[in-house]
Amino acid sequence: MPPHSTSVPAVVLLSGGLDSTTTLAVAQRDGFAVHALTFRYGQRHAHEVEAARRIAAAAGVVRHEVVEVDLRAFGGSALTADVPVPKDRNLIASDDIPVTYVPARNTIFLSFALAYAEVSGAADIFIGVNHQDSSGYPDCRPAFIAAFEQLANLATREAVEGRVAIRIRAPLLDLTKREIIALGRSLGVDYALTTSCYDPDRHGAACGHCDACQLRLRGFAEAGLTDPVAYQHAGLTPP
Amino acid sequence: MPPHSTSVPAVVLLSGGLDSTTTLAVAQRDGFAVHALTFRYGQRHAHEVEAARRIAAAAGVVRHEVVEVDLRAFGGSALTADVPVPKDRNLIASDDIPVTYVPARNTIFLSFALAYAEVSGAADIFIGVNHQDSSGYPDCRPAFIAAFEQLANLATREAVEGRVAIRIRAPLLDLTKREIIALGRSLGVDYALTTSCYDPDRHGAACGHCDACQLRLRGFAEAGLTDPVAYQHAGLTPP
Numbered sequence: 209m210p211p212h213s214t215s216v217p218a219v220v221l222l223s224g225g226l227d228s229t230t231t232l233a234v235a236q237r238d239g240f241a242v243h244a245l246t247f248r249y250g251q252r253h254a255h256e257v258e259a260a261r262r263i264a265a266a267a268g269v270v271r272h273e274v275v276e277v278d279l280r281a282f283g284g285s286a287l288t289a290d291v292p293v294p295k296d297r298n299l300i301a302s303d304d305i306p307v308t309y310v311p312a313r314n315t316i317f318l319s320f321a322l323a324y325a326e327v328s329g330a331a332d333i334f335i336g337v338n339h340q341d342s343s344g345y346p347d348c349r350p351a352f353i354a355a356f357e358q359l360a361n362l363a364t365r366e367a368v369e370g371r372v373a374i375r376i377r378a379p380l381l382d383l384t385k386r387e388i389i390a391l392g393r394s395l396g397v398d399y400a401l402t403t404s405c406y407d408p409d410r411h412g413a414a415c416g417h418c419d420a421c422q423l424r425l426r427g428f429a430e431a432g433l434t435d436p437v438a439y440q441h442a443g444l445t446p447p
Numbered sequence: 448m449p450p451h452s453t454s455v456p457a458v459v460l461l462s463g464g465l466d467s468t469t470t471l472a473v474a475q476r477d478g479f480a481v482h483a484l485t486f487r488y489g490q491r492h493a494h495e496v497e498a499a500r501r502i503a504a505a506a507g508v509v510r511h512e513v514v515e516v517d518l519r520a521f522g523g524s525a526l527t528a529d530v531p532v533p534k535d536r537n538l539i540a541s542d543d544i545p546v547t548y549v550p551a552r553n554t555i556f557l558s559f560a561l562a563y564a565e566v567s568g569a570a571d572i573f574i575g576v577n578h579q580d581s582s583g584y585p586d587c588r589p590a591f592i593a594a595f596e597q598l599a600n601l602a603t604r605e606a607v608e609g610r611v612a613i614r615i616r617a618p619l620l621d622l623t624k625r626e627i628i629a630l631g632r633s634l635g636v637d638y639a640l641t642t643s644c645y646d647p648d649r650h651g652a653a654c655g656h657c658d659a660c661q662l663r664l665r666g667f668a669e670a671g672l673t674d675p676v677a678y679q680h681a682g683l684t685p686p
Contacts, residue, residue, distance in 0.1 A: 275520055282563055312558055312561040313562075314602070319557075355601050
């Protein structure tokens with residue numbers, strides 16, 4: 209991913225994971241000058257913020273903001289509270305929304321992205337949500353993305369005055385993990401820089417058993433590739 | 448405003464100003480157990496957070512959370528950046544969105560309120576936006592509120608699973624400042640606890656000349672009342 213010289217700005221939500229990193233590469237492929245936005249929100253897996261910094265630097269983004277928002281005040285999730293991260297769930301059989309769901313997370317993240325877009329002169333906001341392998345989160349669904357776009361066009365000065373039309377772009381929405389990995393590889397994404405695990409050890413090595421690890425391992429296996437990141441135990445087989 | 452004994456929770460966005468304090472009183476009148484939510488967002492007028500604490504305590508709310516969100520990273524407003532607050536504007540002649548507009552502020556605040564509602568078991572979110580005297584902010588308009596409600600019902604676990612219908616309640620939307628003050632007085636609101644000024648001195652005394660002061664002074668004058676808060680200079684005449 210070489211540094212980009214275009215002058216059309218776009219905001220990209222960048223978590224440091226596989227999906228958002230692929231989304232960033234799509235935004236650059238489409239000719240946008242990327243203003244990346246990452247959150248430190250009290251997540252257990254704060255090492256993903258460091259991954260986001262490495263990815264943004266490697267991609268040569270125009271600007272990268274890391275914003276602190278404390279979602280711990282609201283409790284309610286294994287990603288931010290003192291609740292065990294579930295391991296080895298049967299993802300195919302489960303329609304439940306898991307305890308790793310963070311209340312209103314994508315609504316909050318997109319709201320900040322909208323503020324960032326407004327001050328950056330961007331009309332386009334990229335988010336790496338993924339309906340197929342979304343682990344059942346409501347705010348990863350197509351209807352949610354469409355509703356946010358509608359809201360955004362009523363929320364900002366530029367949109368209300370008719371000078372821009374905000375677009376929420378979710379290029380991975382209908383892709384499988386396998387397809388996302390294939391897309392990213394075709395765009396030169398180095399997945400060794402990314403991190404997905406909800407419960408890594410202190411060196412950042414992935415647990416291999418949380419939902420995020422399971423989805424990731426399955427995606428690499430289906431793509432016929434080996435995941436380049438470190439796991440806590442060798443010889444994991446995807447679910 | 449006596450402490451409330453009902454068990455139906457509602458989230459109330461409480462800035463410490465006149466409008467949100469009146470909205471809190473309406474929520475209590477309507478039988479809700481109030482979970483108040485205040486933001487420290489890098490605003491110049493951070494004394495409003497202290498006002499919010501006093502108001503929440505006086506009203507006997509169930510819970511009051513003050514959440515830190517740093518909007519300064521996005522610049523772009525006289526309320527958070529090093530830009531002079533405009534004084535003595537002609538409010539009636541101006542259709543412009545003023546420099547005191549904070550990018551996507553109400554979108555961000557409502558998103559946090561949605562998270563708070565979700566963990567509090569609340570279906571109702573109260574916000575004191577006011578279309579008549581909104582100073583031209585896009586995110587104070589009725590269409591914005593309706594769009595956020597639609598989004599909210601696609602964003603949360605409880606709503607998507609059909610167990611609750613989120614309602615964004617904006618009881619002041621069509622009221623004038625005079626009507627808001629009359630409503631609040633009828634509900635026992637002590638406006639001496641509130642603060643509205645965008646540019647108070649270090650003792651919290653209001654400047655009397657920013658948009659917020661002008662709207663407030665005009666409202667009290669039209670209601671035939673004297674504003675009980677302290678101003679930096681005596682003998683102000685409303686615009």
